[in-house]
Amino acid sequence: MEHVYDHQEIERKWQARWAEQHTFRALDPGDEGFDPSQPKVYVLDMFPYPSGEGLHVGHPIGYIGSDIFSRYMRMRGANVLHPMGFDSFGLPAEQYAVETGVHPRITTERNIANYVRQLKAIGLSYDWDREIATTDPDYYRWTQWIFLRLFGSWFDREADAARPIDELMAALEAGERDADGVSWSALDEKARRRFIDGQRLAYLDEVMVNWCPALGTVLANEEVTRDGRSDRGDHPVYRRPLRQWMLRITAYADRLIDDLALVDWPESVKAMQRNWIGRSDGARIDFPIAGSSTRIDVFTTRPDTVFGATYMVLAPEHHLVAELTAEQWPEDTREAWTGGAADPASAVERYLVEAARKSERERQAEVKQKTGVFTGSFCVNPVNDEPIPIFVADYVLMGYGTGAIMAVPGQDQRDWEFAEQFDLAIIRTVQPPSDFEGDAYLGEGPAINSDFLDGLDVEQAKASIIEWLEAEGFGGAIVSYKLRDWLFSRQRYWGEPIPILHGPDGEMRPVDDLPLLLPEVDDFRPASSDDENAEPVPSLSKAPDEWRFVEVDGVRFERELNTMPQWAGSCWYYLRFIDPRNDVRLVGEGVERYWMDPRGVDLYVGGVEHAVLHLLYARFWHKVLYDLGHVSSAEPFGRLFNQGLIMAHAYRDGRGVYVPADKVEERDGAFWYDGQQVEQSYGRMGKSKKNGVNPDEFFAKHGVDALRLYEMFMGPLGDSKPWTTRDVVGVVRFLHRLWRNLVDPDSGGLLVSDVSPDPDLAVLLHRTIKAVTADMVGLRFNTAVARLFELNNALVGLDAVPREVAEAFILLLAPIAPHICEELWERMGGEGGLAHVPWPEYDEDLAVEEMVVMIVQVDGKVRDRLEVPVDISEEDARAAALDSEKVAGHLEGEPSRVIVRPPNLVNIVSR
RNA sequence: GCGGGCGUAGCCGAACCGGCAUAGGCGCCGGACUUAGGAUCCGGUGGGUCUCAGACCCGCUGUGGGUUCGAAUCCCACCGCCCGCACCA
Helix, strand or coil: CCCCCCCCHHHHHHHHHHHHCCCCCCCCCCCCCCCCCCEEEEECCCCCCCCCCCCCCCHHHHHHHHHHHHHHHHHCEECCCECEECCCCCCCHHHHHHHHHHHHHHHHHHHHHHHHHHHHHHHCCCHHCCECCCHHHHHHHHHHHHHHHHHCCCCCCCCEEEEHHHHHHHHHHHHCCCCCCHHHCCHHHHHHHHHHHHHHHHEEEEEEEHHHHHHCCEEEEEHHHCCCCEECCCCEEEEEEEEEECCHHHHHHHHHHHHHCECCCCCCHHHHHHHCCCCCEEEEEEECCCCCCCEEEEEECCHHHHHHEEEEEECCCCHHHHHCCCCCCCCCCCCHHCCCCHHHHHHHHHHHHHHHCCCCHHHHHCCCCCCCCEEEEEEECCCCCCCCEEEEEECCCCCCCCCCCECCCCCHHHHHHHHHCCCCCCCCEEEECCCCCCCCCCCCCEEEECCCCCCCCCCHHHHHHHHHHHHHEEEEEEEECCCCCCCCCCCCCCCCCCCCCCHHHHHHECCCCCCCCCCCCCCCCCCCCCCCCCCCCHHHHCCCHHHHEEECCCCEEEEEECCCCCCCHHHHHHHCCCCCCCCCCCHHHHHHHHHHHCCCCCCEEEEEEHCCCCCCCHHHHHHHHHHHHHHCCCCCCCCCCCCCCEEEEEEECCCCCCCCCCHCCCCCEEEECCEEEEEEEECCCCHHHCCCHHHHHHHHHHHHHHHHHHHHHHHCCCCCCCCCHHHHHHHHHHHHHHHHHCCCCCCCCEEEECCCCCCHHHHHHHHEEEEEEEEHHHHHHHHHHHHHHHHHHHHHCCEEEEEHHHHHHHHHHHHCCCCCCHHHHHCCCCCCCCCCCCHHHHHCCCCCCEEEEEEEEECCCCEEEEEEEECCCCHHHHHHHHHHHHHHHCCCCCCCCCEECCCCEEEEECC
C-alpha cells in the first residue's frame, strides 16, 4: 500500500510549479502569446483588508468560487484576468501603532505577507505579478490623482455629466454662463474663486458630523452605535458642524439608479442601492408668512393633501427657526404648545439645546414619544389663506427634503400622533373606506374638504394641485433624495493625504507632484480629549513644519491635513489591476478598453456587506472617470455575485462563557463539554466564539483540495450555511476513492486503459460533462461536485478505467480540486500542466440513453414504470401504457382522457 | 412599517420549462477487513402491510385554498424564519 494519495506532497509540488512558471499570468493585447481571437473574462474578488488575525476557513469561500470560474474559463480558452491585492489603509493598523509604537507600514507589510502565504496555500489561481496594495505610494499616487480630477471638475446639469472646471470658467468668462444669476464680470477675484470652489465635485463645506473627542476624529454614521456611542471603544459621540471635504455624489443620483438596469446584479443589492439613494417624487410648496417676504418651503410627496395641513414643523436646525420665533405667545396659544416657558424664545431655546444634545440615533429611538414646541408664529396656507401655527420638532430631519414639512395629520401617522399630543386640528382630505378603523389614512380614495380637488383620486389631485402651485407661484414638482454628499475627510494618520494646498485668503491649489507621501510622525495617537467642545485636530498636524508649509510663488501655503477614508482606495482598484505598474497613467488606454469595454468586470464576487457603500462609491468614481474620458464602460462591475457566509455553532457554559466548539459532544439531544451541559447557538464563525476552524490544521489533515471541495459542496455558493466538521469526511473519501480508481496502490501504475467505455458509462460521462459545464457557468458548484461524486462512484471496481473517461473526469474536476488533478494528469502523460488544456466537450447523442423509463400515471399517481425506447411515438406510448396490467387494476371502465408526453410520461385520467 | 429573500428527510442540500419528490453528502443500520477500530471498503436507509432475496399499499415539499390531466414549482391568503432600510414627510 505504498502508493496512496499524499495530498501534502502533491500540493507543495504544484503550488511551487505554478509560482515558478507564472502559470496564471494574464496576457494583455500585444504580449507574446496573446490570442486576440479569444474572449476576455475579468474575474475579480473583493480584495481584503489584511487583518492581523489572518484567514479562517470561512473567509475564502468566495475566492474559491471565483477561482473555479477563472480556471474553468482558462480551460475554455478565454483570456482571463484574475488578480488579487490588498485594501491596506485602515484603522486597525493605526490602532495597533498607537498601542505598540510599531509603524502601520510595518504591520501592514507583515499582514500582507501572511495573507499572500495563506491565499497561495489555497491554490488560488491569481496572477500574482499584478498584486497591489492601496498603501503603496505607487498606488495611492493615482488615488490622489483621481481626487484632483474630482477637485478639477464640476457637474454640468444640462449635459448630465462631469466636465473639467476649466470649461466652466471659460464659459463664465465668455459670458455664456453666469454665476447663479450674477454676471461673472460683476464678481471680484475672491467671489469668483468662492463660486468656482463651490461648483467642484470635491468641495469644502460645513456639515454636521459625528465627532468623537475621545478618539479624536469624526466618524462615519456606520461607525456610530444606535445609542450614540463609538462602535470602537464605546465613547460618546457628538453632533457638531465642521468644515470638511465633501464629494458631490448626489449629482449622480439619477444615473446611479438608472444604470442599475445595465448590470447583472442580485435584485436585493439593486434594491438596497435604490433604497439608499431614496429618490422620491413630490412637490415643493411655499407657505408665505403674513406681513413678511419670508416663505417656508416644504417638500411633500402628498401635495394633494395640502388642504389638510393644520400645522407646520421646522427641523431644529432649520435656518428660519430664529427668525420665526415670536416675541410673545399669541392669545390662543394652548398650554401643550409652549413647553411651559414664559415666551417663545425661551421655549424654543430650551428645546434646541435638548435636541442638539441628542444623537441622531437617540432621536430615532424616541419614535413613540413626539416632542416639539410652538414658535408663536403662523404662516398662511396658500390654497385657502388659513393661518397655520409653526412648530419646531425633531421628528423632522434637516437632512431630508427642505427640513420643513406641512403636517397633515389626516394622512400621515406621525403627524396624527403629534397632533393628538399637542391638541391640533385634524382634517381628512381623502375619504377612507367605510370600514376604515385606523388613525391617519394613507390609501386611495376621493379627495374631500379640498375645494377644487374634491372628488379627484390621489393621482389626479396631485397633478391638479401641482399645476395650480406652478401657475400661482407657490412651488411645483420636485424630486428629493435620501442620498447625501459623501463626507470625505478623516482626521486619521493611516490614509491617503489629500493633495491640496491652502493659501491665504482661502485660495486652494492642487498638488500636482504626486504621490504626496505620508509624512513621518512620532506619534500616531489622534488628538484625544474628553471635552466635547474640543476642536478636532488631524493627526497630520503632528507632521514636521517642513512638510506642513510650502512656499509657492513667494506665498506660504499650508497643506491639507485631513486624509481620505478607507473607501477611497477600493473605489478604483479594479482599474489598476489592468495595468498595475504604469507610472504615467492610472491605466493604459488600450488595455483598459480591452478588459473593461463594454461591461466592465465580468464577474465580481464578494460579501453582501458591501451592497451599498463600497459599490455605490466605486460606481460614482467610475462614472466621473467615464465622463472625463478615462474609462470606457458606463459601469465598473457588469455581473455581481454575493457569496454566503459560512456559519458555525458556538457553545456557552452555565456562566455564559464560550467553550471550544470542537470539544463539545452531543448526547441525548443535549450538548456537553467537559462533563457539563452547554448551550448551543448559531452565527458567524469567529475567534471570540471559539468556533473558528484553523485552515492550517485543516490543510495538514485533509489537504486544500478537500477544503475547496467541501466548501463548494456545502450548498449553493450564495447561501449562508453551517460548517459541519463531521461532513468533511465525505469529500476526503471522494478524493481517496478517485486516487484508488486511477492508481494501483501496489505498483503506483495507472489503472487506465485505452478501451472504450461501455454504453452506460459513456452515457453517464457525457451527461456529467454536460451538467458540470452548465453548473460552471451558473456558479452552481454544489451540484457540479455531486455529479462528479456519481461519476467517481461508477468507476469503483473497474479493472481499468477507459482513458477517455479518466481524462474527462480529471479535466472536469480540475477547477475545483486542481492539485490532485494536476498530479493525475501528469501521471497520465499530460505535459505542461492542465491550466490551459481544453475543457471536455460532450456529445449530445451520447448523453442520451437508448432506453428510458416511462412512468404511467392514473389520475396523477404513478402506477407503473415501463422501459421504452427514447424515440417512442406517441401512439406506441399510449398503447404501452393502456396495456399495463398495473394500470388496469386502477381503472374502472374507459378512461376519459389520456395525456401522452413521450418518452417520459403517460397520464390516464379515469374520471 | 417599507424593501429583498427563504421554508423539501434526523442534518446539509438536489429537482432550469409544471411531469418518477428527496440526486449527492453526512448521520444511522447491516456486512467485509481486522487483535481492535471512532480508520478503510461494500450494501441498505420515507412509512406501513404481507405469503419479507420479493410484492403490494399509503403518505409526503410550513398551513389553507385556487388554477391544471398533473403543482415543491404558477396564483391567492395565512404562519414562521433570515437580511437590509426605517420619524425619509
